[in-house]
Amino acid sequence: MAMSTENTHEFKSxxxxxxxxxxxxxxxxxxxxxxxxxxxxxxxxKAMPLKGMVDMVNIxxxxxxxxxxxxxxxxxxxxxxGLEPNYQMVxxxxxxxxxxxxxxxxxxHGIRNILCLxxxxxxxxxxxNAKGVFDIDSxxxxxMIKKMRDEGKFLxxxxxxxxxxxxxxxxxxxxxxxxxxxxxxxAKKVQAGADxxxxxxxxxxxxxxxxxxxxxxxxxxxxxxxxxxxxxxKSLGMAKYMATKVPGMDVPDEIIKRIQGVDKKxxxxxxxxxxxxxxxxxxxxxxxxxxxxxxxxxxxxxxEIAERAGMLxxxxx
Amino acid sequence: MVKGKRKPLEEIRAALAPYxxxxxxxxxxxxxxCLAGGQKEVNLLMDDLKMxxxxxxxxxxxxGYTVERQCNRQFLAELDELAPQAECLVSMACxxxxxxxxxxxxxxxxxxxxxxxxxxxxREIGIYEEKCRxxxxxxxxxxxxxxxxxxxxxxxxxGPCGGTNKGMxxxxxxxxxxxxxIYNRLKDQKRLGDILKIQTPMEWRNQTQRTVIQEGYEKRYxxx
Ligand code: SF4
Numbered sequence: 427m428a429m430s431t432e433n434t435h436e437f438k439s440x441x442x443x444x445x446x447x448x449x450x451x452x453x454x455x456x457x458x459x460x461x462x463x464x465x466x467x468x469x470x471x472k473a474m475p476l477k478g479m480v481d482m483v484n485i486x487x488x489x490x491x492x493x494x495x496x497x498x499x500x501x502x503x504x505x506x507x508g509l510e511p512n513y514q515m516v517x518x519x520x521x522x523x524x525x526x527x528x529x530x531x532x533x534x535h536g537i538r539n540i541l542c543l544x545x546x547x548x549x550x551x552x553x554x555n556a557k558g559v560f561d562i563d564s565x566x567x568x569x570m571i572k573k574m575r576d577e578g579k580f581l582x583x584x585x586x587x588x589x590x591x592x593x594x595x596x597x598x599x600x601x602x603x604x605x606x607x608x609x610x611x612x613a614k615k616v617q618a619g620a621d622x623x624x625x626x627x628x629x630x631x632x633x634x635x636x637x638x639x640x641x642x643x644x645x646x647x648x649x650x651x652x653x654x655x656x657x658x659x660k661s662l663g664m665a666k667y668m669a670t671k672v673p674g675m676d677v678p679d680e681i682i683k684r685i686q687g688v689d690k691k692x693x694x695x696x697x698x699x700x701x702x703x704x705x706x707x708x709x710x711x712x713x714x715x716x717x718x719x720x721x722x723x724x725x726x727x728x729x730e731i732a733e734r735a736g737m738l739x740x741x742x743x
Numbered sequence: 744m745v746k747g748k749r750k751p752l753e754e755i756r757a758a759l760a761p762y763x764x765x766x767x768x769x770x771x772x773x774x775x776x777c778l779a780g781g782q783k784e785v786n787l788l789m790d791d792l793k794m795x796x797x798x799x800x801x802x803x804x805x806x807g808y809t810v811e812r813q814c815n816r817q818f819l820a821e822l823d824e825l826a827p828q829a830e831c832l833v834s835m836a837c838x839x840x841x842x843x844x845x846x847x848x849x850x851x852x853x854x855x856x857x858x859x860x861x862x863x864x865x866r867e868i869g870i871y872e873e874k875c876r877x878x879x880x881x882x883x884x885x886x887x888x889x890x891x892x893x894x895x896x897x898x899x900x901x902g903p904c905g906g907t908n909k910g911m912x913x914x915x916x917x918x919x920x921x922x923x924x925i926y927n928r929l930k931d932q933k934r935l936g937d938i939l940k941i942q943t944p945m946e947w948r949n950q951t952q953r954t955v956i957q958e959g960y961e962k963r964y965x966x967x
Contacts, residue, residue, distance in 0.1 A: 517897070518897070522944065544897050544899065544904050544905075545897070546906075546913075547896050547897060547906075547913065547914045549896075549914050550914075558896075558897070558898075560897050560898035560899075561944075561947070562944045562945070563897070563900050563901055563902075564899075564901075564904075565900075565901040565941060566900065566901070566941075566942075566943065569941065569943075570944070581944065597905065598905070599904075599905025599906075601905075602903065602904070602905045602906065602907045602908075603907045603908070603909060603920075603923060604903075604907075604923065604926055604927070607903065610935075610939055611903075613939075614901055614939070614941055617941060618941055673906040673907075673908050674904075674905045674906045674907065674908060674913060
């Protein structure tokens with residue numbers, strides 16, 4: 427196994443991400459979407475450019491409600507390829523029994539980080555009339571995993587024979603309505619036991635600054651590590667799509683104007699420039715512990731972005 | 744009340760094809776209120792079916808009868824004489840009524856003519872909106888009288904999720920976000936504290952068939 431259970435006293439999970447954050451480094455994480463099939467080569471291909479560039483890789487769970495290779499399975503391939511996975515789990519597809527079973531299995535195979543999400547509604551995907559499970563919600567999932575880890579108990583109360591020592595993550599969208607509620611939802615996630623937070627892709631810097639300030643004022647950034655989501659725009663088309671078609675996404679006009687303002691061939695480059703400027707600001711911003719780079723279907727660009735953003739080399743802990 | 748909508752005519756026609764004598768039973772309760780399965784709808788369905796069967800040169804004997812409520816034994820008893828004269832029964836009641844009718848005449852094929860949709864309210868005449876999923880563990884006290892089990896597409900208890908879009912749910916620009924509404928109502932009532940607490944996992948109580956015995960009747964039915 428790539429990761430062992432050493433340091434279980436000092437750390438909650440001993441994951442690379444946890445060690446990086448505890449050591450006070452600015453974390454840099456990436457993302458890998460499993461294939462629409464059992465194509466292992468495909469996972470390896472996407473994993474290659476991420477190696478050594480990021481501290482941890484989110485492995486998405488049936489994202490946009492399309493069936494894909496299961497998140498834990500792709501996570502195991504990622505471990506084999508030398509990446510540390512962040513096992514994403516959505517509430518849409520499994521009930522509390524299946525969740526706890528998968529959590530134990532994932533931990534048994536060396537997975538050390540987990541991200542708890544509600545999940546995109548099944549209506550968006552390729553099985554729109556599937557029965558959504560939503561037995562528990564994402565905040566309840568965070569609390570359940572914390573209970574499993576810290577109390578060694580299942581949600582139902584029985585003892586666990588070998589509790590899963592996971593570093594628990596949750597998502598936050600500072601841009602959803604109502605804005606004034608968002609920091610309270612963050613507070614609930616922290617209270618439930620979120621060790622780290624990864625935010626929705628950030629384009630609206632004004633709102634992000636305001637949200638982080640609220641989180642600082644409420645003392646939340648001392649209790650959890652916040653990693654801000656950054657997505658480089660590949661093209662004007664993508665910027666417009668993100669602005670209008672993706673629920674909960676907030677893309678200000680100025681971003682669209684900047685991409686529009688350059689030659690078509692230079693749009694991707696401008697997208698990366700904007701992302702790097704954001705990362706530079708986040709590095710200095712109080713309360714932000716790292717950046718989560720979501721280079722959607724752009725894994726091969728990660729080394730370039732990491733380099734230009736000054737994220738290399740990644741610290742060894 | 745229970746809300747329903749009539750099944751496509753073709754589905755009903757196909758179910759009845761093998762039979763010559765059919766009794767169409769209506770219900771004067773909820774489905775009559777929502778204009779799906781009362782006396783008037785029984786007559787309409789019979790007219791439609793008669794025409795179809797006549798066009799296909801397979802005329803049938805259709806009779807209609809609407810009882811006060813199909814979810815009550817006393818009212819169903821009115822059908823005791825009429826029902827056995829038919830070869831099959833069509834029920835325009837909700838799913839509960841269909842089953843109670845089938846239980847009363849266990850030797851007869853019974854076909855539902857409506858799809859039971861929801862427990863809901865009358866928005867306008869002819870427009871009905873789902874409001875309750877009968878989860879058996881009502882949470883409306885802390886959600887400002889707005890049901891997250893029914894109205895939130897992800898059945899969240901600690902919402903709103905990150906998908907709310909200008910007050911609408913992420914699944915559609917036409918469906919208001921339940922939690923956005925919950926938030927605003929509680930804010931107006933100065934009760935936001937209710938949703939700042941973490942709501943623990945729901946104890947689902949609708950996973951097995953439920954029977955209700957009201958308090959005053961527990962003695963009477965003891966041992967049942
Ligand atoms: S947008 Fe609102 S109603 Fe829709 S799933 Fe999210 S919280 Fe629920």
